[in-house]
Amino acid sequence: MKDKLMNNLGLKVLSVVLAAILWIVITNVDDPVGSKDFDNVTVQIVNEDVITKLDKVYDIVQxxxxxxTVEARRSVRDDLKASDFKVTADFTKLSDVYAVPIEITCPKYGDAVVVTGGKxxxxxxxxxxxxxxxxxxxxxxxxxxxxxxxxxxxxANPNIITVSGPKSRIERISEVVVDVDVTGASDSFHSVGQPRVFDENGKxxxxxYIDFNENYVAINVDIYKTKEINLQISTGNxxxxxxxxGIEYEPKRIVVAGKEEDxxxxxxxxxKYNISNATEDISEEIDLQEELPEGIIIVGEDKTAVINIKIEKMNTKDITIWPGDIDFKNKSTSYSLYINTTGPMQVTVMGPEKELNDITRATLKPFIDLADFKNGSYxxxxNFDDLMVHSQVTISPEVSFDLALLD
Known part of the structure; x- marks a missing residue:
């Protein structure tokens, strides 16, 4: 009886062993272990304050x-994603050569996933x-x-910003910029933007690896109305x-902008351009913005006008005329005219040289208007007609004549 029981127990143990072997075989056939690769998985840094407490910053070299690569059964492996892994570098473990071990774990599946490559x-x-x-x-x-x-x-508010970071990077910064989009704007508005940094080459x-004390900057934008107006320059003498x-200037018209009511x-x-002491030609640029009332600005980059003024010295010229050259205008037909002055008379004309060259006895056109004259001696x-623009007679001779009423 005892021998029979022992024989049955042995059979039972053998059955269990065979069942386990069979289960392993079936499992490996239906749910085999295999490998899976994951590339370019971001390493999360923990305890980076270890560095900042030293007033240092770090840059990742590698x-x-x-x-x-991991191994897992197919039932697990097929569902594995990069986000299932916790890949970390703990800066408390930073070595003297600035190396930090990277740890790879899979909290979701635990020991069912084994890292076999790159650990x-x-x-x-x-x-x-x-x-x-x-x-x-x-x-x-x-x-x-x-x-x-x-x-x-x-x-901008703030209009000054503090930038923190590695010395080598901060030293490269040339400009901090915030963008504002004004497309289609017709009224003043407010906007918010994030700062950007550029090096001296505009890149x-x-x-x-740069921090700002303010991550956002408020921008206020005033939108002005525009208007084209004439430019009028006066000089004096x-x-x-x-x-x-002569005077020439450009532009003749400018575009200005300002608040609608202004x-x-x-x-x-x-x-007003002062030439009171001028003795020679002038060529100069005038800052037009300085001439505009407060609140009005010039549209465009060029805010100046170019002015060219011709200044000439006044010379004198003596011209001889005769009584017969004089035109006695508006003489009544009821009077006869007797000119008492005989011989030549000298006229002195002052003006710029070019004009004086064109003024002659023939062009002077001397005259006396007799419209209001009656019988008598005078x-x-x-007087002279049609002198040049800038010339004038400074010495005009006198002529004696009689008007006699006709019988």
Missing amino acids: GETIDF DQRMIVSLEELVNETFKVNINQKGEVAEGNFVGPTT EMDVS PAEGYVMT IRRIRYLPV TEHI
Whole structure:
């Protein structure tokens, strides 16, 4: 009886062993173990304050992303995603050569997933001094406002920003910029933007390892109305003995902008240019913005006018005329005219040289207007018609004549 029981027990043990073997065989056939690769998985950094407490910043030289291989049964493997893994570099384990071991775990599946390739990788970092630098916030306008409008003053709040980061990167920063889109704008508005940094070559820099004391900047944009107006330049007179013979300036019209209530009031821009002591030609640029009333600005980059003024010295010229050259205008047919003056008379003319060259006895056209004269004897200064623009008679001779009523 005892022998029979022992024989049955042995059979039972054998059955269990055979069943286990059979289960393993079936499992390996239906749910086999296999490998799966994961590439460019981002390594998460923990305890990075270990570095910041040293007033240092780090830059990842190697190991920002890693590749690794795992083994798991097909039922697990088929569902595995990169996000199922926790890939970390703990900076408390930073070595003297600035290497940090990278740990790979799979919290979701635990021991059902085994890392077989890439499990001994390191993150290599470099340490650098942490510095802070302040920069003016520049506003970069993008787009075009609606027709008839102009972007007036723009202000940033804050207008100065502190940038922190590795010394080598901060030293490369030339400008901090915030963009504002004005496309189609016809009224003033507010906007919010994130700062961007550029180097001295105008190339935008990566801000991954740069911190701002303000991550957002508020922008206020004033939209002005525009208007085209005339430019009017007045000069006065040059130094004594000189005359202004010509003035040219450009532009003749300018486009200005301002708040609607201000722009309505301006009709033209008067500019007074003083030439009171001028004795020679003038060629100069005038800053038109300085001439405009407060709140009005010039549209465009060129805010000047070019003025060219011709200044000439006044010379004198003596011209001899005869009584017969005089035109006695408006003489009544009821009177006879007797000229008592005989011989030549001298006329002195003052003007710029070029004009004086063109003034002769033939062009002087001397005259006396007799419209209001009655019977009698007269001595009158001679008048002259059609002198040049800048010339004048300074010495005019007198002529004596009689008007006698006809019988």
